[in-house]
Amino acid sequence: GAVVSQHPSRVICKSGTSVKIECRSLDFQATTMFWYRQFPKQSLMLMATSNEGSKATYEQGVEKDKFLINHASLTLSTLTVTSAHPEDSSFYICSARLWVETQYFGPGTRLLVL
């Protein structure tokens, strides 16, 4: 089956620093990847759609300068949380679209900003 990995799985950083999260499709090429944010015991909220070779499309209310997305290849998308603050602490999940309707999800990255 299609496998998506995320790195790191867990990160703790100081307030004001930037954190980069990688999302890789391991056995397929994905022209489109998605970044979600999930708060404890809540649903996934779509942050942005990442398209290879073009700018990401951000959902309403998501600051594009805060959450930088780069999709430089067909197997890698990165999310950089810039100048992280405690309110950015969350569970970040990426997914990669293989077929039009189906997304394969990574295992998630838990970010804690102190």
Next chain:
Amino acid sequence: SQQGEEDPQALSIQEGENATMNCSYKTSINNLQWYRQNSGRGLVHLILIRSNEREKHSGRLRVTLDTSKKSSSLLITASRAADTASYFCATGNDTGANSKLTFGKGITLSVRP
């Protein structure tokens, strides 16, 4: 914004029993999907049903879709302790490059051994 609303929010059953989870949505859809999430992990795709389909089966899973009522149900038969997880419905409202998923709030299923 969230589209799907699952109910119940939490469900606790005995191993061997069937678990039924419901999802309602508000706008027209192209497809509806169910995902499972184990605690602190990513999502696993369970099943997809298209708007022109009414019922679909996959192993112990049975999904129904009623577009007139804008609702779907997920039935897990002969539940196992390993089925303990959160279950989310997600609606796809478009095809092609613009397709994306909107997730419901999720249902926490506990299966007691």
